[in-house]
Amino acid sequence: MTPAPSAVNLAHIQGLRPFLDERIIGQEHVIPKVVPIVQNGELGLADPKRPKGTFLLLGPTGVGKTEITLLITEYIYQDVQKHCIRLDMSEYQNQESLGLLLGKDNSSRGNLGRFYDRAEGRGVILFDEIEKAHPRVLDIFLQVLDAGRITVANGDTLNLCNFYIVATSNIGADALMELKNSPMATVERFIEDLAAAELRPEVLARFNVRCVFQKLGYAAQKKIAAIMLGKELKLLREKGYQLEAGEGVLELLVSQGVEPRLGVRRMRATAETLCRHAVREALMAGQPASGTLRVQHGSLAITPA
Numbered sequence: 680m681t682p683a684p685s686a687v688n689l690a691h692i693q694g695l696r697p698f699l700d701e702r703i704i705g706q707e708h709v710i711p712k713v714v715p716i717v718q719n720g721e722l723g724l725a726d727p728k729r730p731k732g733t734f735l736l737l738g739p740t741g742v743g744k745t746e747i748t749l750l751i752t753e754y755i756y757q758d759v760q761k762h763c764i765r766l767d768m769s770e771y772q773n774q775e776s777l778g779l780l781l782g783k784d785n786s787s788r789g790n791l792g793r794f795y796d797r798a799e800g801r802g803v804i805l806f807d808e809i810e811k812a813h814p815r816v817l818d819i820f821l822q823v824l825d826a827g828r829i830t831v832a833n834g835d836t837l838n839l840c841n842f843y844i845v846a847t848s849n850i851g852a853d854a855l856m857e858l859k860n861s862p863m864a865t866v867e868r869f870i871e872d873l874a875a876a877e878l879r880p881e882v883l884a885r886f887n888v889r890c891v892f893q894k895l896g897y898a899a900q901k902k903i904a905a906i907m908l909g910k911e912l913k914l915l916r917e918k919g920y921q922l923e924a925g926e927g928v929l930e931l932l933v934s935q936g937v938e939p940r941l942g943v944r945r946m947r948a949t950a951e952t953l954c955r956h957a958v959r960e961a962l963m964a965g966q967p968a969s970g971t972l973r974v975q976h977g978s979l980a981i982t983p984a
């Protein structure tokens with residue numbers, strides 16, 4: 680029997696929901712579906728012969744699918760580098776992919792074996808953008824979902840029952856552009872149908888949870904801009920530059936950091952580029968680089984405090 684969780688563990692498991700609520704913006708319908716499965720996994724309620732939890736995250740590009748996976752890994756396992764096995768399926772598109780993933784000969788274990796060892800046999804395996812994977816790689820993935828184990832080229836069998844398995848797909852991202860004014864239920868249905876056509880119904884049925892992420896509205900984009908700006912300003916503060924955002928700064932970030940096909944994927948880079956531009960220009964002009972950021976000619980400049 681699994682030992683009863685201690686008060687400390689319980690508090691930690693309970694904290695997952697607010698942790699995600701604070702960091703994943705505009706996907707309020709997704710978090711309540713994902714959290715209970717992770718909580719089941721952490722409380723030892725999952726089937727011991729299968730992965731701790733399995734998720735299929737669908738929707739357009741740049742709306743938080745990969746991000747929520749990384750955040751869950753960070754929260755549960757602390758060290759994302761070590762415990763998140765991120766397999767970017769665009770790197771597994773051709774015939775050689777299987778060898779790359781599982782090893783080529785009886786002395787190798789492939790990327791999966793290597794990452795498995797680094798993760799010390801527990802964590803999150805992210806099959807990112809599975810619509811790009813070679814069909815044989817997808818078959819491997821199914822086996823992982825079903826059996827919770829996989830044999831690599833050197834003959835070792837990796838036990839995956841201490842992993843959460845996440846698959847993301849940007850399936851229908853293009854078609855979604857056309858549906859932008861449709862109600863959420865219609866969009867969700869549309870994407871689920873597409874996924875069913877592409878991934879086979881028996882595959883879909885194997886996941887504990889399927890979620891369709893929404894396109895982010897303006898309010899959500901602005902909130903994400905504020906988070907990214909906050910991170911950048913903290914970094915600059917640590918370098919000795921005290922900056923605060925003036926009027927219109929967030930709006931500028933949204934206008935430059937959001938792209939129809941990439942969602943908010945470039946928001947972080949946009950915040951970085953604009954803020955560093957402002958600091959650099961001030962320094963080069965021999966002026967103080969602390970003060971208030973203001974919008975100037977489609978960029979940012981600093982008004983000294």
Ligand SMILES: Nc1ncnc2c1ncn2[C@@H]1O[C@H](COP(=O)(O)OP(=O)(O)O)[C@@H](O)[C@H]1O
Pocket residue numbers: 702703704705706739740741742743744745746747847895903943944945946947
């Ligand atoms: N809903 C969201 N809430 C907060 N940040 C987000 C959200 N969506 C995207 N981001 C930001 O944009 C970046 C790209 O998002 P990502 O999750 O990689 O997109 P995708 O849905 O294509 O996997 C993330 O690193 C994160 O910083």
Ligand SMILES: [Mg+2]
Pocket residue numbers: 741744745746807808847
């Ligand atoms: Mg992604």
